[in-house]
Amino acid sequence: xxxxxxxxxxxxxxxxxxxxxxxxxxxxxxxxxxxxxxxxxxxxxxxxxxxxxxxxxxxxxxxxxxxxxxxxxxxxxxxxxxxxxxxxxxxxxxxxxxxxxxxxxxxxxxxxxxxxxxxxxxxxxxxxxxxxxxxxxxxxxxxxxxxxxxxxxxxxxxxxxxxxxxxxxxxxxxxxxxxxxxxxxxxxxxxxxxxxxxxxxxxxxxxxxxxxxxxxxxxxxxxxxxxxxxxxxxxxxxxxxxxxxxxxxxxxxxxxxxxxxxxxxxxxxxxxxxxxxxxxxxxxxxxxxxxxxxxxxxxxxxxxxxxxxxxxxxxxxxxxxxxxxxxxxxxxxxxxxxxxxxxxxxxxxxxxxxxxxxxxxxxxxxxxxxxxxxxxxxxxxxxxxxxxxxxxxxxxxxxxxxxxxxxxxxxxxxxxxxxxxxxxxxxxxxxxxxxxxxxxxxxxxxxxxxxxxxxx
Amino acid sequence: xxxxxxxxxxxxxxxxxxxxxxxxxxxxxxxxxxxxxxxxxxxxxxxxxxxxxxxxxxxxxxxxxxxxxxxxxxxxxxxxxxxxxxxxxxxxxxxxxxxxxxxxxxxxxxxxxxxxxxxxxxxxxxxxxxxxxxxxxxxxxxxxxxxxxxxxxxxxxxxxxxxxxxxxxxxxxxxxxxxxxxxxxxxxxxxxxxxxxxxxxxxxxxxxxxxxxxxxxxxxxxxxxxxxxxxxxxxxxxxxxxxxxxxxxxxxxxxxxxxxxxxxxxxxxxxxxxxxxxxxxxxxxxxxxxxxxxxxxxxxxxxxxxxxxxxxxxxxxxxxxxxxxxxxxxxxxxxxxxxxxxxxxxxxxxxxxxxxxxxxxxxxxxxxxxxxxxxxxxxxxxxxxxxxxxxxxxxxxxxxxxxxxxxxxxxxxxxxxxxxxxxxxxxxxxxxxxxxxxxxxxxxxxxxxxxxxxxx
Numbered sequence: 059x060x061x062x063x064x065x066x067x068x069x070x071x072x073x074x075x076x077x078x079x080x081x082x083x084x085x086x087x088x089x090x091x092x093x094x095x096x097x098x099x100x101x102x103x104x105x106x107x108x109x110x111x112x113x114x115x116x117x118x119x120x121x122x123x124x125x126x127x128x129x130x131x132x133x134x135x136x137x138x139x140x141x142x143x144x145x146x147x148x149x150x151x152x153x154x155x156x157x158x159x160x161x162x163x164x165x166x167x168x169x170x171x172x173x174x175x176x177x178x179x180x181x182x183x184x185x186x187x188x189x190x191x192x193x194x195x196x197x198x199x200x201x202x203x204x205x206x207x208x209x210x211x212x213x214x215x216x217x218x219x220x221x222x223x224x225x226x227x228x229x230x231x232x233x234x235x236x237x238x239x240x241x242x243x244x245x246x247x248x249x250x251x252x253x254x255x256x257x258x259x260x261x262x263x264x265x266x267x268x269x270x271x272x273x274x275x276x277x278x279x280x281x282x283x284x285x286x287x288x289x290x291x292x293x294x295x296x297x298x299x300x301x302x303x304x305x306x307x308x309x310x311x312x313x314x315x316x317x318x319x320x321x322x323x324x325x326x327x328x329x330x331x332x333x334x335x336x337x338x339x340x341x342x343x344x345x346x347x348x349x350x351x352x353x354x355x356x357x358x359x360x361x362x363x364x365x366x367x368x369x370x371x372x373x374x375x376x377x378x379x380x381x382x383x384x385x386x387x388x389x390x391x392x393x394x395x396x397x398x399x400x401x402x403x404x405x406x407x408x409x410x411x412x413x414x415x416x417x418x419x420x421x422x423x424x425x426x427x428x429x430x431x432x433x434x435x436x437x438x439x440x441x442x443x444x445x446x447x448x449x450x451x452x453x454x455x456x457x458x459x460x461x462x463x464x465x466x467x468x469x470x471x472x473x474x475x476x477x478x479x480x481x482x483x484x485x486x487x488x489x490x491x492x493x494x495x496x497x498x499x500x501x502x503x504x505x506x507x508x509x510x511x512x513x514x
Numbered sequence: 515x516x517x518x519x520x521x522x523x524x525x526x527x528x529x530x531x532x533x534x535x536x537x538x539x540x541x542x543x544x545x546x547x548x549x550x551x552x553x554x555x556x557x558x559x560x561x562x563x564x565x566x567x568x569x570x571x572x573x574x575x576x577x578x579x580x581x582x583x584x585x586x587x588x589x590x591x592x593x594x595x596x597x598x599x600x601x602x603x604x605x606x607x608x609x610x611x612x613x614x615x616x617x618x619x620x621x622x623x624x625x626x627x628x629x630x631x632x633x634x635x636x637x638x639x640x641x642x643x644x645x646x647x648x649x650x651x652x653x654x655x656x657x658x659x660x661x662x663x664x665x666x667x668x669x670x671x672x673x674x675x676x677x678x679x680x681x682x683x684x685x686x687x688x689x690x691x692x693x694x695x696x697x698x699x700x701x702x703x704x705x706x707x708x709x710x711x712x713x714x715x716x717x718x719x720x721x722x723x724x725x726x727x728x729x730x731x732x733x734x735x736x737x738x739x740x741x742x743x744x745x746x747x748x749x750x751x752x753x754x755x756x757x758x759x760x761x762x763x764x765x766x767x768x769x770x771x772x773x774x775x776x777x778x779x780x781x782x783x784x785x786x787x788x789x790x791x792x793x794x795x796x797x798x799x800x801x802x803x804x805x806x807x808x809x810x811x812x813x814x815x816x817x818x819x820x821x822x823x824x825x826x827x828x829x830x831x832x833x834x835x836x837x838x839x840x841x842x843x844x845x846x847x848x849x850x851x852x853x854x855x856x857x858x859x860x861x862x863x864x865x866x867x868x869x870x871x872x873x874x875x876x877x878x879x880x881x882x883x884x885x886x887x888x889x890x891x892x893x894x895x896x897x898x899x900x901x902x903x904x905x906x907x908x909x910x911x912x913x914x915x916x917x918x919x920x921x922x923x924x925x926x927x928x929x930x931x932x933x934x935x936x937x938x939x940x941x942x943x944x945x946x947x948x949x950x951x952x953x954x955x956x957x958x959x960x961x962x963x964x965x966x967x968x969x970x
Contacts, residue, residue, distance in 0.1 A: 087824030148826050154723070212824055239729075253728060257825050265790040267610070268941040271812045272709060272911025273695075275840050276804030277784075277792035282813035283749065290746030293739065328733075334721040336733035337865040348732030356727045357738035358819050358828050365817035365834050368543030368668055369713050369873050370604050371911075372814050372940055378821050384731050409793040417825050455728025455827075484828055485724040 061503040064190045065496055073164075075105065076182045076495070079144075080162040080171040086121055086145035087212035095121055095208055098144055102206065109189040111204075114227065117216040121145070121208040125227060126185075128192055128202045136513050137201040138506075139230035139467055140188075141459070142181035142237060143210035146173035147484045154486035168489040175490040176483035177237045180475045181206060183495050184236045187502035199513040202506075203230060207459070210237070213418025214459040221466040232432045232509075233469035236502070237457055239477035241320065242327065246440030246501075247449040248433060249473035250319070251425030253353070254385035255456035256395050256416070260402060261378045262288070263411040268363070269373040281377040282362040284407040289379060291405050292355055296341035299355045299383075301401045307388035311351050318428035320449035321346055331480045349454035354384045355398070384456060387423040395420065421458030424471075432472050435512060439505040440474075443497060476501065517959040520646045521952055529620075531561065532638045532951070535600075536618040536627040542577055542601035543668035551577055551664055554600055558662065565645040567660075570683065573672040577601070577664040581683060582641075584648055584658045592969050593657040595686035595923050596644075597915070598637035598693060599666035602629035603940045610942035624945040631946040632939035633693045636931045637662060639951050640692045643958035655969040658962075659686060663915070666693070669874025670915040677922040688888045688965075689925035692958070693913055695933035697776065698783060702896030702957075703905040704889060705929035706775070707881030709809070710841035711912035712851050712872070716858060717834045718744070719867040724819070725829040737833040738818040740863045745835060747861050748811055752797035755811045755839075757857045763844035767807050774884035776905035777802055787936045805910035810840045811854070840912060843879040851876065877914030880927075888928050891968060895961040896930075899953060932957065 065072070082098030085091040099115070099122035106113050111126040124144075149159040149172050157163040159172035173179070188204060205228060207217040221228070241247040262281040269278050294300045311319075323346045329335055339348040348354075362377025364370035383394055399414055406412040427433075428450050440448040457473065464471040476498035482488045521528070538554035541547040555571070555578035562569050567582040580600075605615040605628050613619040615628035629635070644660060661684060663673040677684070697703040718737040725734050750756045767775075779802045785791055795804040804810075818833025820826035839850055855870055862868040883889075884906050896904040913929065920927040932954035938944045 087826070089823065148820060148822065148824070150820065150822070151724075211827075253731075255728070255827075257827075259825070265788055267938055267943065268607075269788075270911060270940045271810075271814055271838060272711070272840055272909070273805075273935055273939075274788075274794075275709075275810040275812055275910055276796075276799075276808055277794055277801050277910075278790070279794040280812055282816050283745075286742050286745040286813060286816070287749075289739075289742040293743075332721055332725075332730075334734070335865070337863075338730075338733055338735040340732075343732075345733050349729075352732055354727075354731040356731055356736050356829060357742060358727055358826060359821035359830075360738050360742070360819065360833070361817050361821035363813070363815035363836065364604060364606065365815035365836055366604065366606070367545065368604070369715070369836055369838070369875075370543070370814060370940065371667075371711075371713075371838060373812060374815075377816070380819065380821055380825055382727060382825070382827060384728055407793075409791070419825075453728070454731055454733075455726060479729055482723055483729075484726045484826065487723065 060194070061190070061500050065499055068186070068190065072186050076169070076179070077162045079178050079182055080173055081160055083160045084145050084173070084208065085148050086209045088148060095145060099124060099208055102144055106185065110192065116220050116224070121216050123208065123216050123220055124206045126204040126206070131198050131201045135200050137203060137230040138232050138234065138509055139228060139469055140184060140204045140234045140236060141463060142184055143177045143207050144181060145208040145211050146176070146178065147211050151486060156487055167493065168491045170487060170489045172488055174488055175477045175481035176488065177210065179490040179495055180236045180477060180498060183498035184502050187499045187506065191503055191506045198510060200509060203228065210459065215418045217459055218462060221462055225466040228467040230467045230469040233464055233467055233471040234436070235457060235460055235471055235473045236475050238453060238473040238475040239479055241449055241451050242324070243478055244444060244446065245449065246444040246446060247320065247451045248436050248440070249453045250428055250450050251387070252423060252453040252455060252457050252460065252473065254389065254391055254421045254423035255382060255458055256385065256391045256420045257380065257382035258395070258398070258417060259378060259380055259415045261376055261413045262406065263376040263413070265375050268375050271371040271373045274373055278373050279407055279409050280373045281410055282374060284410055285360070285362060285377040285379055288402065288406050289357055297338070298340050299353070301397050303397050304353070304394065307390065308353060308386050309388060315425065318450055320451055350452040351386060353386050353389060356382050358382050384454060385423050387425055389423065391420040391422055419458050421456060422461055423456070424461045425452065426471060430470050431512070432470055435508045436472055436474055436505060438508055439501050442504050443500045516650070517646070517956050521955055524642070524646065528642050532635070533618045535634050535638055536629055537616055539616045540601050540629070540664065541604050542665045544604060551601060555580060555664055558600055562641065566648065572676050572680065577672050579664065579672050579676055580662045582660045582662070587654050587657045591656055593659060593686040594688050594690065594965055595684060595925055596640060596660045596690045596692060597919060598640055599633045599663050600637060601664045601667050602632070602634065603667050607942060612943055623949065624947045626943055626945045628944055630944055631933045631937035632944065633666065635946040635951055636692045636933060636954060639954035640958050643955045643962065647959055647962045654966060656965060659684065666915065671874050673915055674918060677918055681922040684919070684923040686923045686925040689920055689923055689927040690892070691913060691916055691927055691929045692931050694909060694929040694931040695935055697905055697907050698780070699934055700900060700902065701905065702900040702902060703776065703907045704892050704896070705909045706884055706906050707843070708879060708909040708911060708913050708916065708929065710845065710847055710877045710879035711838060711914055712841065712847045712876045713836065713838035714851070714854070714873060715834060715836055715871045717832055717869045718862065719832040719869070721831050724831050727827040727829045730829055734829050735863055735865050736829045737866055738830060740866055741816070741818060741833040741835055744858065744862050745813055753794070754796050755809070757853050759853050760809070760850065763846065764809060764842050765844060771881065774906055776907055806908040807842060809842050809845060812838050814838050840910060841879045843881055845879065847876045847878055875914050877912060878917055879912070880917045881908065882927060886926050887968070888926055891964045892928055892930055892961060895957050895964055898960050899956045
């Protein structure tokens, strides 16, 4: 197989460049890393230009959005748009990393680094496959665009504004979002939908400074206590969100949807992979139901007072919590933000100052039909590479930009990727296996071949 | 007045040495500062020896306890024992300090530094007064001992073990604990009692690593959510601790006790000083009642997941909380630890790992009679310096070592000090006014004069 040979020939330089890509601490959510994010984009742009792609970039003064194109087929031919991102999640708790997050380390067939899987790894095998595919072809019956943004992990603000003003640059028939994962190792799967997301920071403040817990204990309202009491009201005893109206637009999946999806949940495999048993479901809900078809409300972070080594007898001046909801398709994100805000305002202590800051990246969930031509082609590519039938699944996570990107480009979206749920994305010791990287490369290469055939 | 003149003569060198004392980051609760704690003790020992005091030290390989003595009166005379501490609280949140906590800064008549008030400031004016008083006298009708420990803020482990093995070194008739505060600026007061304390670290752990809140949201139990729900059960809707048996040994003060105490609470002065209105009392309880005669249960710290800038879509592997109780005299600390532990074990999610670590420094509360000879002498010293009658008050904070120290030395304890509740002890921008420092010096000097007269 040609792609196999090409990969083996180029493997060393591919890995070298992938490691360089991983060394940029491109944490877009943290303003301190802005220059690292830009340096990463600049390196990536240069790399793509060296491959012979035309590259446009926007927002170079903040967080660049890159669009690489090969338009050799001409304006009257079909266009395939791909999407990935070069920004990564923050890295703390840093002490739990075996090797530093921005010094990629190859151990037992896996590359350990922040972004190794999500999404620099997937972005980079896609780029390498495109480069090698294009080199093999003089003329092509389709155009190709690859959109790579730098704010996926913190709200896609730059890309969203671009979609409003430059949507015509992104026009395409088909959209491949390369930021998803396989259902299980060696089990190819296409993701037909994802949940939406809203997130916010909630703070409760008393005075201007922390207080001595003896001298003021019994007098001052402890913001930690007030926060704990406030947040404890968000869920009822069955695990359901206790905000009135929260489930108004949550509907069970149709029989047709269920039939098209692979709905097995392997409890033993889950336990082996993650080291715990799923017990967080709403009462009477199965794990897959809870993750695919039900919204959530999580406390992603909480911090107030002194929680370091030893002990400090303090009543904090301020306590902070980070909340987020995963939403199913019919739920309107703005409405959920409003309901949650009203709930917090209603139940917070009247004697403390409540502040709510809604984050960028609010997005609805979506589910796409299982029988589009692109789904067929991707399915075929996966089965060719993995030598197994490809499953159709949903994803409990969010890729906030997908609904907006599909609308702006006019393209039908499909989510793919060879990441695994055991890659520890967003966590210490994130990693990506060399095998996953190679399979990703081969799948993209195969898909381009099939797309070419179908476009001729 | 002689003491006035002595202070003015020595002021510059006193301040220089006080600043040197403050520069040691003697945070005993943090193992990283162990060498700083030792360096501080070593400097202090040297300083006291230079003053002509005999100094013994114990636990020099860990956190030293120092005992300075002047025994010129001989073994058949009365002994006055004083107590202070040279360790300080941790300093975070560091960003809220106007100037660095271990670079003392004199601004508008106040010295800003960690420990400026609690307790290095009070320790040092006491030392200077003792030095200057002793220089003025050839023979004396009483002996003097000054015990200075380095673990007051984290449990007094070293001193407690010393009390068991070397109590005879501390034998005294009277005990002055110089770690307390005035009721208000210019209002002298003696503290006749303090609350006890217990503290613990509580952790809830799920798996080995943080999880992606989309991919695992709905499946995993979020330890933040479980912690919030657990801690919200600690108090009922009226603000009372909801642990059965917690108030079994809590009794209202006797009419006699109340009559001896100054029980006014100046709400306006409190609001002006602290910038908030006390709303944290149990329902139906006045501020002073709540702070003096009722126990508390506080969440001193809570931390789980990502609470930094931006947002991180994480379900944490572990969440931690620091809890403490302030106890009134009849409450048995060991019993309260047991009740709290049982409550947490009963109500914590059975699917998470609960760990409870009880900290050093467990101590009962105490209240002493208002009419002892030492109380009379201290009262007189205060009125002489402040030219106002001295009040008797209680303290909501804890000085855990006092009951044990009183028992081991055989001395009647009295708590004094010219600190103010606005000194921001344990908080950013801790400070001590030069005036408070001077008044402290003069009060100790005057007390030594009166103690001499009464001993003759």
